[in-house]
Amino acid sequence: MHDPLAGKLSRYVPLSVADRMWLAEALGPARSIAARADIIDEGDDPHAVNVILEGWACRARQLADGRRQIVSLLLPGDSCNPHIFLLDRMDHAISAVTPVVYASIPGAALESLTARSPNLDRAFQREALATAAIQREWTVSLGCRSGIERLAHLFCEMRARLAAVGLATRTTCPLPLTQHDLAHSLGQTSVHINRTLQELRAQGLITLRSRRLTIHDPLRLAELAHFDPAYLHFTVGMDPPPVEA
Structure with a gap:
């Protein structure tokens, strides 16, 4: 294994x-x-x-x-x-x-x-x-980021963390979370999460299908989310070689 x-x-x-x-x-x-x-x-x-x-x-x-x-x-x-x-x-x-x-x-x-x-x-x-830093960033999301910024930030973080262990490419990663999971993570209702997902799709930023996230424009999504991966503190090989999608 x-x-x-x-x-x-x-x-x-x-x-x-x-x-x-x-x-x-x-x-x-x-x-x-x-x-x-x-x-x-x-x-x-x-x-x-x-x-x-x-x-x-x-x-x-x-x-x-x-x-x-x-x-x-x-x-x-x-x-x-x-x-x-x-x-x-x-x-x-x-x-x-x-x-x-x-x-x-x-x-x-x-x-x-x-x-x-x-x-x-x-x-x-x-x-x-690093775990404490991630927790602080989640607190910033709950206190400062708008609904769409929170969801965009979570997507950016999940992709980066999965890439660190070879489970994501620059633009795709698994995302087996339900809308209820996202709501419980981001302090929102499932209805709000649904609307936010539709907005991200409408802007051409993401596709979420079959428990897999595709980020069509990583730079734009990161800018929307105010995402800076420095808080993850991966100092060795921050951008690992991509794996096949």
Whole structure:
């Protein structure tokens, strides 16, 4: 199986062959979970770090009355908070958006791994800082960007993050999100999301068909979104070789 975690971490810090081997040894067995199921529930003991290998997941909070907010999207290669095992309980749930394959690194194994390899220690620290930067950018979207700017920005971000692990080209990427998922991510209604998608299509900027996004004019979409990929902090090979669409 392709190792998206090593691929992503190597975008932050160059990894040696030994680093990649130690990382693979630390990962537990791969497990599968159905779409819309919880990988870990709010309130659970986070004794290990979950790593998304295939599929899409999300961090989410749900209020007692059923209202739900997706606070971040988790893609192949993402570790679900590399130091989460230091906490006593989960303050959010991690749920599968699509069918997901994931593995776990026990907290003690991750501490041993980062003590053994300065490269992996720096890479996980950079990933944690980049995750916080992404969260700040989502907050900016909710507070400052218009509806169409929010959606355009999310599309730009997803494409860039997927490209970093070899799952997107400059103009295309998978996008298996429903309009409800987009609404829960962007603080809008599904009706508003539908109208915004129609507007982006009408401007000739995107096509969204069969769970795949095509960006017809990446520069124009980025300008509309006020998107600057610097906050993703991929310092190694920011523009990886494109893969076949």
